[in-house]
Amino acid sequence: MDKLIKIRFYKDRLFKGGIILLTVLSTVPLLLILFYIIKQGISSINWDFFINLPKPVGEKGGGIVNALIGSGIIVSCASLMAIPFGALVGLYLSEYKRDKLAYWVGLSVDVLQGIPSIVLGIIIYLWVVKPTGHFSSLSGSIALAIMMLPPIVKSTEETLKLIPGTIKEASLALGVPYYKTILRVILPMGLSGILSGSLLSISRVAGETAPLLFTAFGNPFINTNILKPMSSLPLLIFNYAGSAYEDWHKLAWGASFVLIMMILFLNIVTKILERRWKIQF
Amino acid sequence: MRLDKKNSTLNNKTDKKLQRVLLFEKIFQKGLGLTGIILIIILISIFLTLTITSLPSIKHLGIKFIYGKAWNPVTDEYGALPFLIGTLLTSLLALIISTPFAFSTAIFLGEYYPKGLISNIFKNIIELLATIPSVVYGFWGMVVLVPIIRNLELKLHVLPYGVGILTSSIILAIMIIPYSVSLSRQVISMVPPSLKEGAYSLGATRFEVIRKIIIPHTRSGLFASVLLALGRALGETMAVTMLIGNSHYIPKNIFSPGNTMASVIANEFTEATGTIYLSVLIEMGLLLFVVTTLINISGRQIIKHYILH
Numbered sequence: 001m002d003k004l005i006k007i008r009f010y011k012d013r014l015f016k017g018g019i020i021l022l023t024v025l026s027t028v029p030l031l032l033i034l035f036y037i038i039k040q041g042i043s044s045i046n047w048d049f050f051i052n053l054p055k056p057v058g059e060k061g062g063g064i065v066n067a068l069i070g071s072g073i074i075v076s077c078a079s080l081m082a083i084p085f086g087a088l089v090g091l092y093l094s095e096y097k098r099d100k101l102a103y104w105v106g107l108s109v110d111v112l113q114g115i116p117s118i119v120l121g122i123i124i125y126l127w128v129v130k131p132t133g134h135f136s137s138l139s140g141s142i143a144l145a146i147m148m149l150p151p152i153v154k155s156t157e158e159t160l161k162l163i164p165g166t167i168k169e170a171s172l173a174l175g176v177p178y179y180k181t182i183l184r185v186i187l188p189m190g191l192s193g194i195l196s197g198s199l200l201s202i203s204r205v206a207g208e209t210a211p212l213l214f215t216a217f218g219n220p221f222i223n224t225n226i227l228k229p230m231s232s233l234p235l236l237i238f239n240y241a242g243s244a245y246e247d248w249h250k251l252a253w254g255a256s257f258v259l260i261m262m263i264l265f266l267n268i269v270t271k272i273l274e275r276r277w278k279i280q281f
Numbered sequence: 282m283r284l285d286k287k288n289s290t291l292n293n294k295t296d297k298k299l300q301r302v303l304l305f306e307k308i309f310q311k312g313l314g315l316t317g318i319i320l321i322i323i324l325i326s327i328f329l330t331l332t333i334t335s336l337p338s339i340k341h342l343g344i345k346f347i348y349g350k351a352w353n354p355v356t357d358e359y360g361a362l363p364f365l366i367g368t369l370l371t372s373l374l375a376l377i378i379s380t381p382f383a384f385s386t387a388i389f390l391g392e393y394y395p396k397g398l399i400s401n402i403f404k405n406i407i408e409l410l411a412t413i414p415s416v417v418y419g420f421w422g423m424v425v426l427v428p429i430i431r432n433l434e435l436k437l438h439v440l441p442y443g444v445g446i447l448t449s450s451i452i453l454a455i456m457i458i459p460y461s462v463s464l465s466r467q468v469i470s471m472v473p474p475s476l477k478e479g480a481y482s483l484g485a486t487r488f489e490v491i492r493k494i495i496i497p498h499t500r501s502g503l504f505a506s507v508l509l510a511l512g513r514a515l516g517e518t519m520a521v522t523m524l525i526g527n528s529h530y531i532p533k534n535i536f537s538p539g540n541t542m543a544s545v546i547a548n549e550f551t552e553a554t555g556t557i558y559l560s561v562l563i564e565m566g567l568l569l570f571v572v573t574t575l576i577n578i579s580g581r582q583i584i585k586h587y588i589l590h
Contacts, residue, residue, distance in 0.1 A: 008486050008488075008489070009486060011486070011488055012486040012487055012488040012489070015487075015488040015491070016393065016487070016488070018385070019385045019388050019389050019393065020389065020393075022381060022382050022385035022386070023382075023385050023386045023389040023390075023403060025382065026382040026383070026385070026386050026407070026458055027403065027406045027407070029410070029455045030406055030407075030409055030410050030413070031406075032425070033413060033417070033418070033421050036421060036424075036425060037417065037421070085316060085319075088312075088313060088316040089316045089317055089320055091313060092313040092314065092316055092317045093317070095313065096313075096314070101314060101317055101318070102317065104317075104321055105317035105318075105320055105321060107578070108320050108321045108323075108324045109320065110577060110578070110581055111324060111574050111577060111578065112320070112323075112324055113577070114512050114516075114573050114574060114576070114577035115327070115516070115570060115573065115574070116515070116516020116517070116518065116543060116569050116570070116573055117516070117518065118516065118518040118543045118546050118547055118566070118569075119327075119331070119516070119566045119569055119570050120327075121550075122331070122546065122550065122562075122563055122566045123327050123330060123331070125550070126330055126334055126563075127330065146323065149320070153320075177302045177305065177306055178306055178309070178310075179305055179306055179309035179310075182309070203412060204412070206414075207412075207413070207414025207415070207416065207417070208414070208415075209414070209415065209416045209518075209519045210415070210518040210519055210543075210547060213547055213550070213551070214550055214551055217551075234414055234416045234519075237414075237416050237417065237420060238416050238419075238519065238523075241416070241419065241420040241423060241523065242523065249424075252420060253420075256417045256420060259414060259417065260413065260414075260417065263412050263413075263414070264409075264412070267409075267412055
């Protein structure tokens with residue numbers, strides 16, 4: 001009898017040990033990747049890296065300024081389109097929870113979130129690039145904007161749902177029209193949710209390559225015209241990582257380092273915002 | 282009489298104001314509903330666009346698209362079987378590799394350490410895995426993982442490509458861990474304490490509680506988390522494109538190079554010149570869209586069902 005209990009305890013401990021071991025092991029890849037990128041990337045970072053164009057094969061140095069500018073423009077345009085629209089859809093979903101239409105909208109958001117990014121690339125190619133006849137950064141922004149919508153909608157909806165109904169009722173009881181109640185009372189209170197959802201979605205699309213392959217396409221030169229092809233950090237990494245030249249690999253590592261640091265920074269800011277501005281009643 | 286007149290103008294004024302407010306109200310409500318409708322329209326037109334533009338291919342190839350093995354743009358012969366197999370093989374292999382790790386982490390975070398510093402550290406690290414761009418995973422895999430796999434292949438006496446199904450599955454497995462962890466952790470932490478306490482009071486050890494109470498109770502939720510991770514893996518493009526080796530033949534074993542549907546689209550879409558060639562690639566996109574959508578919807582339905590009961 002005693003022996004049986006001992007075996008059970010032994011099994012229990014063994015299981016816990018296994019769980020801890022596997023959990024620790026699953027964090028190893030992240031640490032390895034971060035370590036490797038920092039090690040490789042930091043050596044190629046200097047001032048020239050941020051202000052120069054990539055140099056042709058064989059020449060040392062060169063920078064990624066075209067990709068930095070491109071990423072900035074493409075992602076800002078995408079945010080301009082996605083954030084207001086996404087916030088409104090989130091508002092709609094939180095206000096009309098019991099609507100039949102709201103159910104279908106919610107389902108569409110879920111489906112939209114699951115669409116592979118490469119499929120969105122195809123879609124925008126067919127919708128924008130083919131009719132206009134050339135690749136453009138605007139088309140890339142549209143593809144990214146569609147990708148940004150679901151997280152913005154969800155985080156807006158969830159934050160607004162947390163606001164107690166009594167606040168809305170108080171405003172309505174004072175005779176404030178419904179639309180003013182929503183715009184002046186409810187939306188400002190949910191601003192933290194909209195903001196953190198937006199930042200999170202920006203950090204997610206900043207690293208997207210697949211939807212840009214057939215839309216923004218890439219460009220070895222600086223371009224600020226949104227109707228022309230444009231480079232972006234992930235596109236540059238993809239193009240240079242596949243090459244066989246050591247110098248270009250170095251550029252790609254530097255770009256990866258910059259990209260990851262930007263994404264980490266955005267994530268940390270989001271975390272802080274969420275903690276600071278958490279709705280408390 | 283003067284007073285009457287004054288009163289009526291006042292009434293008129295407030296009436297007008299009220300009407301304006303009511304008008305705004307109506308516009309506002311309709312406008313909000315409209316944003317939702319636009320979203321639905323976007324989704325439907327995505328589906329319709331994919332379907333219509335893949336019609337030439339559907340007409341030209343018919344069902345042969347699914348079982349054809351040859352891929353020759355010059356003679357307009359397209360069979361997607363190698364890519365279907367490649368997609369299934371990489372995704373399933375990735376699931377097999379990642380699930381033990383994902384479930385252990387979920388049990389660790391949901392049951393053993395639901396709160397506190399340790400839990401926070403591990404939660405954040407796992408979440409960070411989801412933020413690293415796919416192209417960076419691919420690059421890292423090319424430089425670090427490919428040589429390791431090549432050495433392994435040399436030892437096993439198979440052709441040392443380095444790139445291939447196994448290499449991309451390993452990277453995919455790392456990439457999908459956060460998706461299955463976040464859901465399964467929530468499901469595990471939602472098990473009613475009374476159930477667990479009942480088992481403890483009967484003298485069960487923690488291992489027995491996990492095996493006999495938590496896992497049976499959360500089975501459908503855990504299944505949904507695997508399903509959603511599968512949805513992710515099927516559509517993942519960049520890392521796989523960089524690591525799979527881009528071969529147009531059916532992979533012979535897990536070491537041989539192959540191609541997935543997503544990687545074929547990424548590689549050949551801009552070079553596709555013929556109408557049918559382009560349309561075949563779009564049909565593959567349509568297939569990806571339909572499959573991932575079905576997987577996502579069923580996963581979410583399972584979760585909803587689980588939460589309600």
